[in-house]
Structure formats: C-alpha cells, structure tokens
Amino acid sequence: MTSFMSRKDFILFAGFTIVVLLLPILAAPFGAAYPDLLQRFMIYGIFAVGFNILFGLTGYLSFGHAAFFGVGSYAAMWSFKLLSINALPALIFAVIIAGLFALAIGYVSLRRSGIYFSILTLAFAQMSYNLAYSVLTPITNGETGLRMTLQDPRALDRLFFEASPGAPVPSIFGMSLSGWNGFYFTALFMIATFFLAMRINNSPFGMMLKGIKSNQNRMNYTGFNTRPYTLTAFVISGMLAGLAGALLVVTDPLAGAERMRWTASGEVVLMTILGGVGTLVGPVIGAMMIKYFENIFSSFNANVLNNFYSFLPDGVREVMVTISSKFVGEGWHLSLGLIFVLIVMFLPGGVMEGVRRIAASFNRRANGNKAEARVATAPAE
Amino acid sequence: MHPQNNVVLHVADVHKRFGGLHALADIDLQVEEGKTHAIIGPNGAGKSTLLNVIIGRLPPTSGAVIFDGTILTGKKPHEINQLGVARVFQTPEIFSDLSVLQNVMTPAFARRDGAFKINMFRQVDNEHEIREEAEAMLEDVGLISRREVHAGALSRGDKRRLELAMCLIQKPRLLLLDEPTAGMSRHDTNTTIELLKKIKARGMTKIIIEHDMHVVFSLADKISVLAGGRIIAEGLPEEVRGDPRVQEAYLGGAH
Numbered sequence: 001m002t003s004f005m006s007r008k009d010f011i012l013f014a015g016f017t018i019v020v021l022l023l024p025i026l027a028a029p030f031g032a033a034y035p036d037l038l039q040r041f042m043i044y045g046i047f048a049v050g051f052n053i054l055f056g057l058t059g060y061l062s063f064g065h066a067a068f069f070g071v072g073s074y075a076a077m078w079s080f081k082l083l084s085i086n087a088l089p090a091l092i093f094a095v096i097i098a099g100l101f102a103l104a105i106g107y108v109s110l111r112r113s114g115i116y117f118s119i120l121t122l123a124f125a126q127m128s129y130n131l132a133y134s135v136l137t138p139i140t141n142g143e144t145g146l147r148m149t150l151q152d153p154r155a156l157d158r159l160f161f162e163a164s165p166g167a168p169v170p171s172i173f174g175m176s177l178s179g180w181n182g183f184y185f186t187a188l189f190m191i192a193t194f195f196l197a198m199r200i201n202n203s204p205f206g207m208m209l210k211g212i213k214s215n216q217n218r219m220n221y222t223g224f225n226t227r228p229y230t231l232t233a234f235v236i237s238g239m240l241a242g243l244a245g246a247l248l249v250v251t252d253p254l255a256g257a258e259r260m261r262w263t264a265s266g267e268v269v270l271m272t273i274l275g276g277v278g279t280l281v282g283p284v285i286g287a288m289m290i291k292y293f294e295n296i297f298s299s300f301n302a303n304v305l306n307n308f309y310s311f312l313p314d315g316v317r318e319v320m321v322t323i324s325s326k327f328v329g330e331g332w333h334l335s336l337g338l339i340f341v342l343i344v345m346f347l348p349g350g351v352m353e354g355v356r357r358i359a360a361s362f363n364r365r366a367n368g369n370k371a372e373a374r375v376a377t378a379p380a381e
Numbered sequence: 382m383h384p385q386n387n388v389v390l391h392v393a394d395v396h397k398r399f400g401g402l403h404a405l406a407d408i409d410l411q412v413e414e415g416k417t418h419a420i421i422g423p424n425g426a427g428k429s430t431l432l433n434v435i436i437g438r439l440p441p442t443s444g445a446v447i448f449d450g451t452i453l454t455g456k457k458p459h460e461i462n463q464l465g466v467a468r469v470f471q472t473p474e475i476f477s478d479l480s481v482l483q484n485v486m487t488p489a490f491a492r493r494d495g496a497f498k499i500n501m502f503r504q505v506d507n508e509h510e511i512r513e514e515a516e517a518m519l520e521d522v523g524l525i526s527r528r529e530v531h532a533g534a535l536s537r538g539d540k541r542r543l544e545l546a547m548c549l550i551q552k553p554r555l556l557l558l559d560e561p562t563a564g565m566s567r568h569d570t571n572t573t574i575e576l577l578k579k580i581k582a583r584g585m586t587k588i589i590i591e592h593d594m595h596v597v598f599s600l601a602d603k604i605s606v607l608a609g610g611r612i613i614a615e616g617l618p619e620e621v622r623g624d625p626r627v628q629e630a631y632l633g634g635a636h
C-alpha cells in the first residue's frame with residue numbers, strides 16, 4: 001500500500017467508497033433514498049468529476065461538454081439496438097465514440113485559450129445539438145429521441161438466444177439493471193472514476209496540468225509541449241462525459257437531443273464550481289446538490305405551495321404563492337441561479353472551501369494559531 | 382581579439398521591429414562556451430527583447446539565432462528549452478498556485494521525461510529521486526525552509542531565487558538571466574553572486590542582463606553594451622568600463 005497509494009489517499013478513497021455504497025441509507029433522512037435519484041447522483045457525479053479533470057486541473061473552461069454526454073447516450077443506444085442489450089459493450093462503445101469526438105473537438109478548440117476556447121467548445125456543442133435535432137434524424141430520431149424497439153437487430157443477442165418476448169431493457173449479463181441494481185451498477189463506475197481522478201491528480205501528469213493552469217508560458221519555457229497535455233485531459237474528460245451519458249441510457253433507455261443543449265453544458269460547470277473546482281470530492285457534492293434540489297424544487301406546484309403557506313391569511317398567501325411559484329417547478333432554474341450567485345459571492349471555492357474553512361476554525365480553536373499558518377500555506381488539493 | 386572557435390551561441394544579424402520602433406538593429410553576438418556574457422544598457426535598450434528572440438518568444442524580423450550548430454529561429458519555446466536553453470525572466474515567471482517544491486520538481490520532470498509524456502500511472506509521491514534533487518536545489522538557493530509554501534506568497538526576491546532554482550535544476554547548457562538580482566537585498570544579491578559563480582565553475586554558459594554593476598563586474602567574462610537597439614561597445618570588463626561611449630549611453634539614456 002505504501003508505494004501504491006499514500007495513507008492519506010487510501011483513507012480518502014476508502015471513505016468515498018463507503019459513503020457511496022451507503023448512500024441508500026445516508027440519503028434516507030433527506031428523502032432521497034430511492035434508486036432513480038441516487039443513480040442520477042452517480043451519473044452526474046461521474047460527469048462532473050470528468051469535467052473537473054479538464055477545468056479543475058488545466059483551467060480550460062469548456063462550455064460544450066454536454067455534446068460528449070449526448071454522444072455517449074446515442075452511442076450506447078445504438079449498441080443496444082445493433083449489438084446487445086448487455087450494458088457492457090454499450091458503455092465501451094460509448095466511451096470510445098465520445099473519446100473520438102472529444103479528440104476532434106479538443107484538437108481544434110485547444111488552439112485557443114481563455115474565453116475563445118470556451119466559445120469554440122460552446123459553438124461545437126450547439127452544432128452537435130442542432131445536428132442531432134435535425135440533420136442527423138436518421139441516427140438520432142430527432143425530436144422524439146432514440147429508444148429500443150422489438151424490431152432492433154441486436155446481432156450479438158440473436159447469435160446466442162431467441163429474442164425474448166416483451167420490450168427489451170438494458171441488463172448486464174442477464175441481470176436486470178432496474179431498481180437498486182441500477183444504482184449499484186452506476187455507483188461502481190462512480191467509484192472507479194473517482195479512483196482514476198485521484199490517480200491523475202497525484203501523478204506527474206496531473207502536476208503538469210496544474211502547471212499549465214498556473215502559468216502556461218512558464219511550462220513552455222520549461223520545455224513542455226503543453227498542447228498534447230491539455231488535449232489528453234480534454235479527451236479523458238470527454239470519455240467520462242460519454243460514460244455518464246451512456247449510464248443514463250442504461251438506467252433510462254431514451255436518448256434525446258436536449259441532453260446536448262447548452263443548458264446541460266452549463267449545468268456541469270455549475271456543479272463543479274458549486275462543489276469546488278479542482279478538488280476531488282467537490283464536483284461529486286456539487287452534482288448531488290444540484291440533482292437533489294432539482295428534484296425537490298421541480299416537484300413543487302401551486303397546490304404544494306398553497307399548503308405550505310396555509311398558515312397565512314388569504315390575500316397574503318396568494319401573493320406568496322405567486323412569487324414562490326416562479327422559483328419552483330419549471331422555474332427551478334431561477335432558484336439554481338440564486339444558489340449559484342450566493343455561492344460564488346460568498347464561497348468562491350465552493351462547498352469544499354466552506355468545509356475547509358470550518359475545519360480550519362476548529363483546528364484554530366483546538367491548537368491556537370499554529371494551524372493558521374498551515375492552512376494559509378497548504379496547496380490546494 | 383579572442384579566439385572564437387568555441388562559440389556556443391551566435392546571434393547573427395538580428396533585427397527586430399515593433400511597428401516603427403527598431404528595438405534590435407543589426408545585432409551580432411557570439412557567446413563562448415562556459416563563459417558569462419553580460420549585456421548592459423539603459424532602460425528600453427532592447428535587452429529583454431534580445432532574450433525573447435533567443436528563446437523563441439518573439440520571432441526576429443530578420444536574422445537568425447544559432448545554438449550549438451542548431452538554428453533556433455522558428456523553433457517553439459519548448460523545443461528550444463529541450464535543447465538546453467533556460468531563462469530567468471525580468472518579472473518572475475513561476476507557478477504561483479503550486480508549492481515551492483512542486484515549482485522546482487516540474488522542470489526536473491521536463492528534463493527527465495521530455496516535452497510530453499503521459500505519466501499518469503505514476504504518483505508524484507513515489508518520485509523520490511526528483512524530489513531529493515529538487516530539495517537539494519532548494520537548499521542551494523536557500524529556500525528549503527519554505528518548500529511547502531505557495532510560491533505566489535513568496536517575496537519578490539525569493540521568487541527570483543525560486544525561478545533560478547527552476548532553471549538550474551534542468552542543468553541547461555545556456556542560462557539566460559534577465560536582471561536576476563533586481564529587488565533583492567544586498568545580502569541576497571551576494572548569495573546569488575556566489576551561487577552563480579559556483580555554477581560557472583561547473584561550466585555552464587550564461588548571458589546575464591544586469592543594471593547592478595557590482596554584479597556585472599563580479600561575474601562577467603565579457604560585456605556587450607546595448608543602447609537604442611544596437612551594440613555600441615563590446616569587450617572585456619576593464620575595456621568596457623573605461624569606454625567613453627558607454628558612459629555617454631548610460632548617462633544619456635538613463636537621465
């Protein structure tokens with residue numbers, strides 16, 4: 001263990017694994033302990049951790065990662081339709097296709113940096129969205145979205161068995177992936193992704209990426225060819241986005257173009273910033289928070305609000321319901337925007353910075369101001 | 382004249398124009414292996430521009446730079462560094478967000494692994510050799526006690542010493558120093574002079590730009606005087622010191 005993983009990393013990884021596997025219990029007090037929501041936590045957690053490998057380590061802010069997520073979804077769906085309802089080939093296929101896609105888009109976009117890079121990625125993602133929505137309808141089934149049908153060829157499956165009766169659903173070697181199985185399946189990939197991110201973060205490669213974020217010029221004058229480094233990070237994060245997109249199709253077998261919209265690209269940026277850019281667990285926390293609040297806020301409607309404000313006199317209640325209803329249901333993005341503004345204003349380092357500050361103040365109380373110096377000088381995780 | 386058969390860097394007929402400004406005109410400079418070549422001159426003379434042309438940050442308008450038989454002109458900065466040319470900048474270029482130790486380890490990786498290597502399956506914690514080398518380097522420049530500090534939190538003088546360490550750990554064949562002691566206390570300046578003398582003994586070729594004549598005369602084997610983009614005088618320190626054109630350029634340019 002000593003040469004494979006430091007003690008600190010081992011504790012972090014073990015802790016993360018335990019928390020993820022115990023989520024069905026830990027999320028219960030929040031009313032979130034059902035597989036459909038928890039597996040979305042995992043899927044968007046993977047998406048955000050992958051995104052953070054690019055944004056958190058190199059500082060390149062992509063506004064188009066939903067394209068890779070969407071490509072992963074379509075690729076997985078085609079694997080279900082053409083090859084097999086087994087999730088494994090679908091995931092592999094999706095990761096490869098998303099990786100190739102990221103290679104092409106990254107190759108062009110990374111010729112620029114800063115805002116121009118962001119705009120290029122945004123433009124490519126919007127192009128992909130429009131293609132999926134209209135031109136490529138034979139591949140994407142446009143507006144309706146792509147789903148599995150009884151008529152699908154599923155060549156691999158038919159080699160081995162008769163087509164089973166009833167609507168096809170994704171499975172893994174015959175085991176159903178619905179319900180809790182689906183959650184544990186996605187959780188496994190979340191843990192693996194976290195492990196990968198941790199290894200990259202602590203590797204010389206990760207240090208080079210942080211060097212690029214800190215001072216790209218110095219990297220060049222130090223003898224590094226920075227472009228292949230950023231491209232590798234871009235492709236890895238694109239592949240993980242593709243994996244997340246494929247997992248979403250595994251658990252909810254419908255691939256639609258709206259997953260490639262710029263709002264979806266923006267969402268993963270928010271998740272990462274909300275949790276803490278450049279931290280290991282931050283993006284996972286950000287993803288869970290956004291998916292959790294989305295779930296709560298978007299389920300509210302006028303009825304629920306009326307009940308909530310039932311203690312108020314009639315006139316006041318109506319005003320409150322009208323105002324609040326703008327922030328819930330369809331309008332939940334307004335609430336998301338507000339949360340985001342508050343975080344960026346008061347905790348620019350995201351939730352993880354809050355955690356660090358609280359830990360620091362505890363340390364300070366515990367051993368005087370000895371810890372203060374340590375906090376001020378500790379390089380960011 | 383001095384024998385010029387072991388010239389390692391040749392700046393040949395370089396011109397650099399910025400629009401109407403002739404920042405470098407007709408520069409011909411030969412630096413001999415193992416020597417310390419000082420470039421002095423008033424503010425705005427074109428000294429930093431000359432270094433920018435050598436390391437590939439700026440393309441010359443005409444002319445070429447030849448290092449050890451290889452034409453550097455047209456090559457990318459990282460290729461030039463990999464050939465063995467490192468530079469300390471006038472305003473320190475360091476990794477402010479990384480620790481002091483990581484700042485020094487990073488260039489060591491560039492030397493060991495080349496311009497690009499996907500080494501994501503190793504862990505920095507296991508790179509004992511590079512770490513020890515970096516710590517020894519920090520010991521040399523007197524920053525070892527600050528190795529875990531964020532480099533951005535260092536004083537200006539310490540940032541320069543850090544940048545020097547980052548260059549030295551690469552064991553470059555040619556080291557370019559753009560005012561390496563500016564902003565340092567007298568004591569730190571003297572420590573730096575001692576350090577530079579020590580590496581000179583190891584045979585590293587250096588070009589040093591410096592306003593501090595104490596530093597120049599303690600280190601230089603040869604001095605070129607740049608004024609208005611031209612080399613107006615060149616020679617051994619004692620020759621240059623007495624040259625009336627030099628005194629005029631300095632007095633005329635600086636006041």
Ligand SMILES: Nc1ncnc2c1ncn2[C@@H]1O[C@H](COP(=O)(O)OP(=O)(O)OP(=O)(O)O)[C@@H](O)[C@H]1O
Nearest residue numbers: 399402404422423424425426427428429430431471
């Ligand atoms: N990238 C650039 N674009 C336009 N003009 C430039 C550029 N770089 C330098 N100059 C100009 O070229 C001239 C020479 O600048 P340079 O920085 O080489 O002087 P220097 O000798 O290093 O001066 P100092 O002692 O102040 O550092 C100055 O007039 C400067 O304004």
Ligand SMILES: [Mg+2]
Nearest residue numbers: 428429430471
């Ligand atoms: Mg200068």
